[in-house]
Amino acid sequence: MLLRRLISSTRICAKYSTETKNAIATALYNLHVKEGGKMVNFAGYYLPVQYNDLSITNSHLHTRKNASLFDVSHMLQTEITGNHCVEFFEELCTADIAGMHNGAATLTVFTNDKGGILDDLIVTKVNDSHLYVVSNANRKEQDQKLIMNAFNKFKNLEMDSNINIRFYDPSERSLIALQGPKSAQVLQGITNVNLSELYFMHSTLANISDVDGCRITRCGYTGEDGFEISIPSRKVTDIVETLLKNDTVRLAGLGARDSLRLEAGLCLYGNDITEQTTPVEATLTWLIAKRRRGLGNFLGAQTILAQIKDGCQRKRVGLLLESGPPARHNAPIFNSEGNKQIGMVTSGCPGPSIGRNIAMGYVSTEFSKIGTNLKLKVREKMYDTIVTKMPFVKANYYNKPK
Amino acid sequence: MVIQRLIPRAAQLINNSITLKQTNSRNVILRLISTSQCHFADRYFTRKHEWVQIDGKIGIVGISDYAQSALGDVVFAQLPDVDSVLNQKDECGALESVKAASELYSPISGRVVAKNASVEETPSLINTSCYEKGWLFKIELTNNKELTELMNESQYKEFLKSDEHH
Numbered sequence: 001m002l003l004r005r006l007i008s009s010t011r012i013c014a015k016y017s018t019e020t021k022n023a024i025a026t027a028l029y030n031l032h033v034k035e036g037g038k039m040v041n042f043a044g045y046y047l048p049v050q051y052n053d054l055s056i057t058n059s060h061l062h063t064r065k066n067a068s069l070f071d072v073s074h075m076l077q078t079e080i081t082g083n084h085c086v087e088f089f090e091e092l093c094t095a096d097i098a099g100m101h102n103g104a105a106t107l108t109v110f111t112n113d114k115g116g117i118l119d120d121l122i123v124t125k126v127n128d129s130h131l132y133v134v135s136n137a138n139r140k141e142q143d144q145k146l147i148m149n150a151f152n153k154f155k156n157l158e159m160d161s162n163i164n165i166r167f168y169d170p171s172e173r174s175l176i177a178l179q180g181p182k183s184a185q186v187l188q189g190i191t192n193v194n195l196s197e198l199y200f201m202h203s204t205l206a207n208i209s210d211v212d213g214c215r216i217t218r219c220g221y222t223g224e225d226g227f228e229i230s231i232p233s234r235k236v237t238d239i240v241e242t243l244l245k246n247d248t249v250r251l252a253g254l255g256a257r258d259s260l261r262l263e264a265g266l267c268l269y270g271n272d273i274t275e276q277t278t279p280v281e282a283t284l285t286w287l288i289a290k291r292r293r294g295l296g297n298f299l300g301a302q303t304i305l306a307q308i309k310d311g312c313q314r315k316r317v318g319l320l321l322e323s324g325p326p327a328r329h330n331a332p333i334f335n336s337e338g339n340k341q342i343g344m345v346t347s348g349c350p351g352p353s354i355g356r357n358i359a360m361g362y363v364s365t366e367f368s369k370i371g372t373n374l375k376l377k378v379r380e381k382m383y384d385t386i387v388t389k390m391p392f393v394k395a396n397y398y399n400k401p402k
Numbered sequence: 403m404v405i406q407r408l409i410p411r412a413a414q415l416i417n418n419s420i421t422l423k424q425t426n427s428r429n430v431i432l433r434l435i436s437t438s439q440c441h442f443a444d445r446y447f448t449r450k451h452e453w454v455q456i457d458g459k460i461g462i463v464g465i466s467d468y469a470q471s472a473l474g475d476v477v478f479a480q481l482p483d484v485d486s487v488l489n490q491k492d493e494c495g496a497l498e499s500v501k502a503a504s505e506l507y508s509p510i511s512g513r514v515v516a517k518n519a520s521v522e523e524t525p526s527l528i529n530t531s532c533y534e535k536g537w538l539f540k541i542e543l544t545n546n547k548e549l550t551e552l553m554n555e556s557q558y559k560e561f562l563k564s565d566e567h568h
Contacts, residue, residue, distance in 0.1 A: 049501065050474065056500040057475045255474070255501045325478040325498045350477045350500050357478075379480065379496060 026073040027174045027233035031240060035251055043138040045074035045170070048253035056255035060352040063222055063260055064393070067180035068252035069243055072221075073170045074137035077230060078147065081130045082163035088154045089123065089131055092146065094279065094298045096289030100125045105201045105217055109279055109287055110135075110146060115300030115307070116275040117282065119143055120267065122228075124203040124217060132203065132215065134175065134228065136269045174236035179226035179260070181396060182248045187227060190242055191216070199400040200225075209242045211235040218398060221257060223264025223391055225398045262358060263351045265318060265390025271329055272316060272346040272360055280307035281362065282316045314343065315368040318390035319376065321357035324383035326350050327376040333363055334375040338382045342367050345376065353393050360390065445533075446509065446552035449561065453533070454509040454541075456549070461510050464537045465497070465528065468562055474499040476525040481506075481517040481539050488512060488541065490548050495538070497528065510548050512541040 023041040032039060037048030048071070050056050062068055080089060086097045095108035104125055110118035119142070121135035135143045144167055151165055178187055184195045193206040193216060203217035206229075213232055220226035231239055243249050258268070267273045273282050278300070280288075285308055292298055296305055321327065326348050333343035348359030359376070367374060372387040445455045451469035454461040470476065478498040488494050488508040495506040517539040521527050528536040553561055 055475045060500070259500055325480060325496065325503070328503055350498070352500065 024074075024170065026071055026170050027236050028071045028073065028176075028240060031237050032071065032251075037251070037253060040254070042254055043074055043136075045137060047071060047074060048251070050253040050255045051251050054250060054252075056253075056259065057350075057352045059250065059252045059256040060259050062250050063180045063224060063252060063256060064353050065181065066248040066250070067178060067182040067186050067226075067246075068222075068250055068256065069240060070177040070179065070252050070257055071174070072177050072228065073174040073233075073236075075175055076133075076135045076137065076140045076143055077168040077173050077175060078133040078135070078143075079131070079166045079168070080133065080147075080163065081166075082161060083129055084154075084158055084161045085129055085131055085163055086125070087158075088150065088161070088163055089133075090292070091154065091298075092150050093121070093123065094288045094292050094304075095123060096291040097123060097125055097131070099289070099291055102127045103202050103204060105203050105219060107287060109273075109284070110143070111279070111298060111300040111304070112275060113299050115278040115280075115303030117269075117273045117277055117279060118146060118275060120269050120273060122217070122219060126203070132230075134217075138270055171233055174231050174233045175228060176231065176236065176240060177220055177222075177226060177228045178243065178249070179220045179222040179252075180224050183224070183226045184398065186243060186246050186249055187216070187229075189246075190239075198398075200397040202400075209239050211239060214239075221264075221266055222260035223266070223393055223395045224260075225396055258347075259349050259352055262347055262349055262360065263353055263391065263393040264395060265360070265392060267316075267360075268347055277316075277362070278304055278307060278312065280304060281312050281314055311365060313365060314362045315365050316346070316360060316362055317368050318388045318392060319345070319348075319359040319361060319374070319385045320354075320388040320392070321359070321376065322384040322386070324357070324381070325378050326357040327359045327378050327383070327385070331359070331361075332377045333361055333385075334377060334382065335367065336373040336375060338375045342374070351392055358388075358392050359385070363387070445555060446549055447555070447558035447561075448507065448509045448552055450507050452507060452509045454549075454552070456543070459543055460515065461512065461541045461543050462537050463509060463539050463541060464532055465506075466558070467532050469504075470529050470532045470536070473497060473504055474501055474529075476528045479521050479525045479528065479538065481522060482508070482514045484514050484517060486514045488514065490545075490551075497525070506538070508541065509552060510541060510543055511545050512543045514539050515542050516540040 023046045025046045032048045036052030038050055039046045040049050090097055092110050093108040095106050105122050109120050112118055119135050119139040124132040188195050190209040191206050198218050200218050206214045206216045208214045215230040217228045327345045328348045331345040332341045335342050343361055343363035345359045345361035351358040370387055370389050374385050375382045376385045445453050447453050451466045453466055454463050476497050476499050480495045482494040490511045492508045493505050494508045497504045518537050
């Protein structure tokens with residue numbers, strides 16, 4: 001969830017950076033190179049921006065229509081086991097893990113005492129004594145410190161706790177994302193799990209292509225149906241090669257991942273959410289679970305609960321551009337008269353599926369209503385924009401029937 | 403268009419030269435060198451991957467094949483307005499692709515006399531034809547000496563092989 005580094009590095013290096021010094025290779029590195037991946041150093045990992053035979057636009061469109069395979073092994077996979085592990089992990093985030101049933105997953109955030117977001121992550125409740133967590137690569141060190149500090153504190157208070165924390169190295173466990181409307185059909189052919197019963201934000205252990213110990217979670221970062229699959233690294237290349245035998249599956253890189261998630265209205269940590277933004281400002285208030293609001297027992301509760309009650313000064317909004325260039329990270333947002341800056345873009349790019357430029361950013365709350373006309377300044381020129389509901393493209397999740 | 407016709411001819415000569423060298427035909431080799439100078443000499447490259455092709459007092463500016471490939475699908479081209487006066491290395495526009503924005507720098511000082519409206523209309527021309535239909539703007543040179551600071555095609559090819567361009 002971190003394309004900013006890529007973009008800022010391209011700016012610094014004039015045209016384009018392929019600097020790959022001091023990066024770590026994922027278990028799929030050789031496969032990426034063989035398949036024509038344009039490798040870059042992304043958050044300390046060699047990852048493909050795109051592949052030679054498919055432009056970012058076409059890769060994006062392919063994902064919305066068929067299925068794409070992304071290597072997301074750079075992300076931090078953590079397993080937390082032991083009694084009280086739910087209680088322990090709730091101290092760090094804002095989710096109601098106790099209230100989740102086994103096998104359910106949710107998006108949540110780590111917060112600090114000011115209500116700022118330290119990272120966003122997906123936590124899966126395998127059962128009461130086992131959690132599986134996926135968090136961002138560019139927050140890996142901070143997340144590990146955060147979890148270990150909390151662990152040491154918790155251990156002192158709960159003498160009978162037998163919590164065990166395991167951070168997986170990409171050499172042990174890989175993570176791939178199979179995304180797009182044809183993902184289920186493709187994956188069903190090689191797994192023993194009945195995917196028609198695995199709904200959005202649910203997770204299960206699986207045998208995939210004769211490999212035991214894989215974990216399939218029906219989730220993703222594209223707005224499409226799809227899966228994130230954790231696989232023992234020594235088997236990941238075999239499984240990816242098996243998936244690629246299917247004509248509907250293409251490899252996709254960081255470029256398409258960014259434009260897909262932006263069309264889906266999903267935040268990129270470091271750009272759209274940071275330590276300086278609260279979940280309420282980020283319009284992620286739904287991440288503060290009802291039970292947790294009542295208890296007020298999470299970091300930054302004072303600020304966050306006050307903002308839920310009284311509102312906040314600024315809000316994250318979606319912006320659709322009428323014409324002109326895409327407005328990128330840090331482009332200033334102006335009122336409709338163009339005489340007063342009222343916010344800043346945090347992410348922006350052309351939206352291949354809608355054929356228009358899109359962005360998200362923070363504006364003063366009074367300008368955050370859907371349909372508000374605003375202006376964006378790009379290289380000293382003003383362009384019309386309109387506050388637009390997100391996601392920009394209708395989400396296509398496999399939800400449990402109500 | 404003269405240039406276009408010269409390219410296949412020069413290529414042909416280069417191919418021939420391998421055998422001709424063996425026969426030690428000094429004349430042919432000399433002719434080859436002069437032809438290639440004629441062809442390569444008038445397209446110069448910057449370290450930021452713009453090219454400028456000189457036709458009398460006018461320079462035609464575009465971006466290199468390496469740059470268009472690195473940038474990916476160009477979706478928006480912001481070009482300098484006609485009559486703007488630019489110094490060498492001035493930021494004078496930008497090209498936007500799905501993944502990034504890339505500033506455009508003038509390879510040479512002068513006054514802009516034309517911009518390519520077709521590229522503004524169809525930015526993908528930069529990807530499909532970066533040395534011909536995808537030219538960006540034309541500039542009336544004020545200082546020919548600046549050309550010596552730029553690379554010719556073979557120097558540029560060497561530059562791309564080095565790590566410096568990253």
